[in-house]
Amino acid sequence: MSAPVRGRSTRVRPAANRRPKSAEYRARRRIIVRRRLVALLTLLSVVALTYCVFFTPLLGVHQVDVRGAAVLTDDEIRGVAAVEPGSPLVRLDLQGIHDRVAAMPRVAAVEVERQLPGTVRLLITERVPVGSVKLSDGFHLVDSTGKDYAVLPAAAPGVPELVLATPSPADPATRAAVGVVNELPEKLRPEVVSVAATSGADVKLTLSGNRVAKWGSSEDTPRKAAVLLVLLTRPGTTYDVSSPDLATVS
Known part of the structure; x- marks a missing residue:
């Protein structure tokens, strides 16, 4: 009678038991890929929106609204304000606009406001x-x-x-x-x-x-x-x- 062969036994799992685990891995993989894709699309959307807002006329200046002028004309004030049409609204130098208009001799005070989507409002107080x-x-x-x-x-x-x-x-x-x-x-x-x-x-x-x-x-x-x-x-x-x-x- 021969002696039993000693050694590490290897259990072979049936194919039926391996398939569910493989399906679970693929499902997790799909979720990870989907999340990465969503993150990438979100990043690209943010970059595209930032570019449009800061570097294109999409949210640029379409109107300079002057209020409060009495002797001065609106066109005179717009000319001194020197706001370039189409300039990105968020990048406007409001202090520079204020200083240019405030330097007009007849102007006692001025307020400069941004108003989306594309308006710059100048509130003028003339000297009396x-x-x-x-x-x-x-x-x-x-x-x-x-x-x-x-x-x-x-x-x-x-x-x-x-x-x-x-x-x-x-x-x-x-x-x-x-x-x-x-x-x-x-x-x-x-x-x-x-x-x-x-x-x-x-x-x-x-x-x-x-x-x-x-x-x-x-x-x-x-x-x-x-x-x-x-x-x-x-x-x-x-x-x-x-x-x-x-x-x-x-």
Whole structure:
């Protein structure tokens, strides 16, 4: 009787048992491939969208909408803004547009906004004259900050004349005269023909009817104005309210 052969036995699995495992592997493989394909397509879509937004006219500028302009025309402002049609909206230099428009003498303030899909909106606030200064080249409009921003051939209607040597926000006489005009009550404004100053402490108002109001500095303007309105009910040609507690009429 022969001895049994010792050694490692090998069990051969039936083909029926191997097939399900192979099918499971292929299914997992398909899922992995599908996921990779979806990730690749997503990446390509993002790259394509980014390229279209940043480097093509797809979301480019199609309109520059100007609002708030009164004396300036929309075309004047668009010309200075210099927004190139079709420029990608997201890459616009908004600060550069702002600075160019803000440098226009008549512009007091400007806001620049992007509006999808292709609009740039400019919100303009123009300067409003509080007085005009007659110089050799015409009437210079001055706003509430004392800035000389425009020249007209004739006096602006409804705006008092400012009698100043040189209008400038840095000039004490300009600051004093403009400061008084800024704080005058509406009831007194129609009476004011001109405001003169040679320094910050000698403001003088010429009123209708060849009357004069000596104002002094721009300090206490609301109080001085209230006193003057009372004094104007009395006959006289010169009203001194430079010291409102000691006001006089002559």
